[in-house]
Amino acid sequence: MTGGVLCVIDAQHVFADPDSPWGAPRFAEVQPAIRRLTRAFAGRVVHTRFVAPAHPTGAWVPYYAQFPFALQPPDAPLYALVDDPGGDPVVESATFGKWGPELAALVGEGPLVLAGVSTDCCVLSTALPAADAGVPVQVVTDACAGATDPDHDRALAAMALFAPLITLTTTDAVLAGR
Numbered sequence: 001m002t003g004g005v006l007c008v009i010d011a012q013h014v015f016a017d018p019d020s021p022w023g024a025p026r027f028a029e030v031q032p033a034i035r036r037l038t039r040a041f042a043g044r045v046v047h048t049r050f051v052a053p054a055h056p057t058g059a060w061v062p063y064y065a066q067f068p069f070a071l072q073p074p075d076a077p078l079y080a081l082v083d084d085p086g087g088d089p090v091v092e093s094a095t096f097g098k099w100g101p102e103l104a105a106l107v108g109e110g111p112l113v114l115a116g117v118s119t120d121c122c123v124l125s126t127a128l129p130a131a132d133a134g135v136p137v138q139v140v141t142d143a144c145a146g147a148t149d150p151d152h153d154r155a156l157a158a159m160a161l162f163a164p165l166i167t168l169t170t171t172d173a174v175l176a177g178r
Contacts, residue, residue, distance in 0.1 A: 003177070004138070005107045006041035008034055009098060009116030009123050010050045014070070014078040015145075021069060024117040026145040026152075031082065033143035033171040034115045038083070040175055041113070045088045046106050050122060051079050053094040060094075097125035104133065111136040113174060115143035120155035131165035138169050 011034060014020050016027045038045050051074040056064045064071050072078060074092060081090070091102050103126075112135050114123055123144050131137045139159055146152025159166045169178070 004111035004113050004136075005044050005046060006037050006113045006115065007046045007048065007098070007103065007107070007126070008038060009048050009114060009126060009144075010118075011047065011082050011116050012049060012078070013080050013082060014050075015117045016082050017078075020078065021067060022118075022147075024145040024147060026149070027117060030115070030117075030143050030145045033140070035083070036171055037113070037115055037140065037143055037174065045085075046103065047081055047085045047088055047090045048098040048103070048116070048122070048126075049074075049079060049081060049090055049092045050096070051092050051094055095125075096122045097129055098122065099126050099129040099133070103130075104135075107135060109135065111138055113138045113140060115140045117145045118151075119144040119146040120151035121147065124155045124159060127159055127166055128162070131162055136164075137166045138174065139166060140171055140174055141168050142170050 014022050015024045017023050052070050052072060089106055091098055112130050114127055116123055127137045127139055141156055146155060156168055160168055
């Protein structure tokens with residue numbers, strides 16, 4: 001039996017598609033681990049979806065000037081989840097970090113187990129504020145993919161600095177209850 005709530009961060013076509021400007025090259029490699037975790041956490045899984053804002057403001061204006069392809073409505077195929085979430089809750093956000101009142105209410109006191117993409121963006125920016133809020137966070141390293149391998153490694157190293165608030169683990173360790 002695994003404890004806590006699994007949050008699958010942004011397992012969407014825009015990050016899975018190797019031809020997407022935002023494609024995570026190792027997405028297909030980590031997807032089987034994400035699926036194993038999702039089955040093990042049945043009934044305690046939250047999925048997140050990154051969606052573009054209808055009207056970018058502030059620093060998002062130049063960001064979307066650099067990535068205009070992403071300015072699509074939330075129901076655009078690129079923002080669809082790769083796997084059907086079934087009855088699991090889905091938290092949508094136009095920000096990289098998904099930690100906020102909605103996710104906090106679903107997670108409670110945790111632990112929060114994170115898997116998904118990209119390690120160096122949405123996973124990192126979800127893990128840090130959750131840990132800062134006092135929720136124990138486990139990042140499943142072999143169930144996360146970065147924009148590049150070096151970016152993935154740097155993000156994991158940064159999150160490791162927050163131990164014991166954030167711990168790095170593997171799919172096998174989580175499934176073994178360690």
